[in-house]
Amino acid sequence: MKIAVAGGTGAVGRLVVEVAQSRGHATVVLARSAGLDLVVGHELATVLDGVDAVVDVTSTSTQSGKASEAFFGGVTRNLLGAERAAGVGHHLALSIVGSDRAPFGYYAGKALQEQLVSSGPVPWTILRATQFHEFAQRMFAQFTVGPLSLVPTMRSQPVAAREVAERLVALAEGAPAGRPADLAGPEVLQMADMVRAYATAVGRKPRILQLPLPGGFGKAMRDGTILAGPDADHGTQTFHEWVAEVARASA
Ligand SMILES: NC(=O)c1ccc[n+]([C@@H]2O[C@H](COP(=O)([O-])OP(=O)(O)OC[C@H]3O[C@@H](n4cnc5c(N)ncnc54)[C@H](OP(=O)(O)O)[C@@H]3O)[C@@H](O)[C@H]2O)c1
Numbered sequence: 001m002k003i004a005v006a007g008g009t010g011a012v013g014r015l016v017v018e019v020a021q022s023r024g025h026a027t028v029v030l031a032r033s034a035g036l037d038l039v040v041g042h043e044l045a046t047v048l049d050g051v052d053a054v055v056d057v058t059s060t061s062t063q064s065g066k067a068s069e070a071f072f073g074g075v076t077r078n079l080l081g082a083e084r085a086a087g088v089g090h091h092l093a094l095s096i097v098g099s100d101r102a103p104f105g106y107y108a109g110k111a112l113q114e115q116l117v118s119s120g121p122v123p124w125t126i127l128r129a130t131q132f133h134e135f136a137q138r139m140f141a142q143f144t145v146g147p148l149s150l151v152p153t154m155r156s157q158p159v160a161a162r163e164v165a166e167r168l169v170a171l172a173e174g175a176p177a178g179r180p181a182d183l184a185g186p187e188v189l190q191m192a193d194m195v196r197a198y199a200t201a202v203g204r205k206p207r208i209l210q211l212p213l214p215g216g217f218g219k220a221m222r223d224g225t226i227l228a229g230p231d232a233d234h235g236t237q238t239f240h241e242w243v244a245e246v247a248r249a250s251a
Helices: 013-022 065-086 106-118 136-143 161-173 191-201 213-222 239-250
Strands: 002-006 024-028 052-055 090-098 124-129 148-152 207-211
Touching: 002 013, 013 024, 013 161, 052 065, 052 161, 052 191, 065 090, 090 106, 090 161, 106 124, 124 161, 136 148, 136 191, 148 191, 191 207, 191 239
Parallel strands: 002 024, 002 052, 052 090, 090 124, 148 207
Antiparallel strands: none
16 A cells, blocks of 8 residues: 555654554655645645555644644645545544543644544544653653653553554554544553653653643543543553663663
8 A cells, every 4th residue: 555644754653654664555754844834735636646545643732722723724624635636545634532522722623633534525534542652751841941840730541652553554454434442551640650750761850840730621631531431442552661661762
């Protein structure tokens, strides 16, 4: 098969490319660093010539609902239009568990993306996953000031990005599946404990300050709204196994 990976240079995207190639598929990466801005979207249909499936794992760092809707709305509309023109038979989007129940901030864009894909012109699959293990690494990098790390009060069910990539490639190899079971990690943890474990693994000892975020999204982070339900599939690598890998790599 020929699989285009939108966001194929990102945390999960590069693993999707790796897994797809290891399974004998040809891949095309769509990303700004590969010369394609998907919010602008020009010349896309030509790039998608001969592509069987598009896996969309693009992302933006914004936490603003409006900006997130502009990003995911723009990328999704451009991809779907170009896929229809090029005759691509399968669009797969990676979404987030809870985007329907807590469509605030960044998740507002994911909710719009799901709506556009599921009502769009290309046969589709939307996989919802929980946070990747790397989420704790991002929190630590973004919200550490001197010896202090700020972490939202949040329950998370982290999953290995590689297992998400493997699931996406398996789904791309099959027929459009609509909404298959969500994919979550094997255990529920507090984000503060995850950030502390990650920091320790890279030789840091920050003081962790846990903050309850205000508003609907803050509540959803605390009360389990963004955790997977009973019908979800579960990855096998635990967060602490991932942290042990990080510790070995940084030793
Ligand atoms: N991270 C998580 O914990 C998590 C959990 C569940 C679901 N998800 C979903 O998984 C997807 C991928 O997340 P991630 O954390 O792997 O993302 P990421 O590491 O931030 O990567 C984002 C990718 O999008 C590309 N991109 C950004 N703006 C673009 C533009 N205008 N045009 C073309 N490409 C663009 C980036 O490449 P360039 O910078 O080169 O353009 C990069 O390849 C997202 O949709 C996210 O909602 C993430």
